[in-house]
Amino acid sequence: MIDLKSLRADPEQFRAALGRKRYGSEDLDQVLAADASVRRLKAELEELRAARNAASRRIPRTTGKEKAEVLADMKRVAIRLKEAEPDLRQQEEELRLALLRIPNPPHGDVPDGVGDDANVVLRKVGEPRRTSFDLLDHLDLGEARGWIDVKRAARSSGSRFAYLMGELVELELALVRFAMDRVIAAGFKPVVPPIVVREAAMYGTGFFPADRNEIYKIEDEDAYLVGTSEVSLAALHMEETLPESDLPVRYAGFSTCLRKEAGTYGKDTRGIFRVHQFDKVEMFSFCKPAASHDEHLLILEVEEGILSSLEIPYQVVHVCTGDLGAPAARKYDLEAWMPGQAAFREVTSCSNCTDYQARRLGARFRGKDGTALLHTLNGTAVAIGRTIIALIENHQQEDRSVRIPTDLRPYLGGRQQL
């Protein structure tokens, strides 16, 4: 959520910034109008309440005629309050809903653009391998090795599901443990969070209302399945005020992620690149506002370290305004080279959400000069499906075995290949 006071002070700045995010200004206009009318009505009601409070203090000490008069006056005040309060509630609700729709303005240095084609490559690390034989893509290789079964998954569960089997499961567990060790070393506390959350957590993180169509809901309950543990990690400190001395607070969540992938029909349909269910180790930080950019770079560094250790060629991308999503002010993606697609594709991502989620969540810290909103950041340590694709495509050998990168071998009992 954006800061209403700042919006009021300088609406044009917000209009321009959100325009860069390809966001129209109708909601801004609605917020400004609703805000003005809420403030007007609120002033009137607060005056009435002040009069009532004053009378309330007097009533017990008055008697007879005077008391009757005050009671009659207050009766009228009560009637006016009773008729106006629902109006105020409704106006405040309209204001709140409009405010919740407004995305976080992008940071000034974020490249302009509509879609991911406008993202800016900051650097490339590693070289795609040249081979004397043809590389199979992850699905052909996975099926040949008995590692991936999407056909039976379609029968049991629908499209965009997969059975991961055999050594690929060992690889998943190794990747999880490997990534966990890395993030623990960077100061993140491991967490296995709930993957079911209330609606409030979805609103708090900014997934609602913007991405509601992406989220699975449990029927007849206030219960939603997270598309990333970011949601439950962020919600860990909702409505809390953390002591400044605890900051930064860093968590690494390991969880299954569930996404409806609505509106992606026909896109990335092959294999396990885009599926409804995958496991992920996710970093999440709560920090002081002044520290959030450094924290962002730290998360990026951890992500790059992991991909480097896995010996996967990648590029770092500065995500453009149109591709940021609602909560992020700045975002970097890591795109791994995927020989099967002959393209760099997103495997991890890290965002600085500034105070946008914190304001919605009510996540603050207490410093010397009182309380203030925290900044929140998130980043992928390892997203299993896509990392597996990158690993088995980049490291496959002519005999269809897969070389295990050195740094990962300790997590696979010292094996050098699968």
Next chain:
RNA sequence: GGAGGGGUGGCCGAGUGGUUGAAGGCAGUGGUCUUGAAAACCACCGUGCGCAAGCACCGCAGGUUCGAAUCCUGUCCCCUCCGCCA
């Protein structure tokens, strides 16, 4: 799932429908005293909105009333017992 009990400030804990934003204690901050510390004593000590006056907040949301922490309804959470269960 069934039957009970309970949610008050950082913590513990009072609270009769009316100067209660809320007694008291602990913790914390500042001070007096002390060579220093402890103890003792004094003062301060919740959050949000607002320039301010002020308004709101006793899990949350409604309701009754001139007036609600206090009465009513719903809801969330916690505890105990029974059932079920990895």
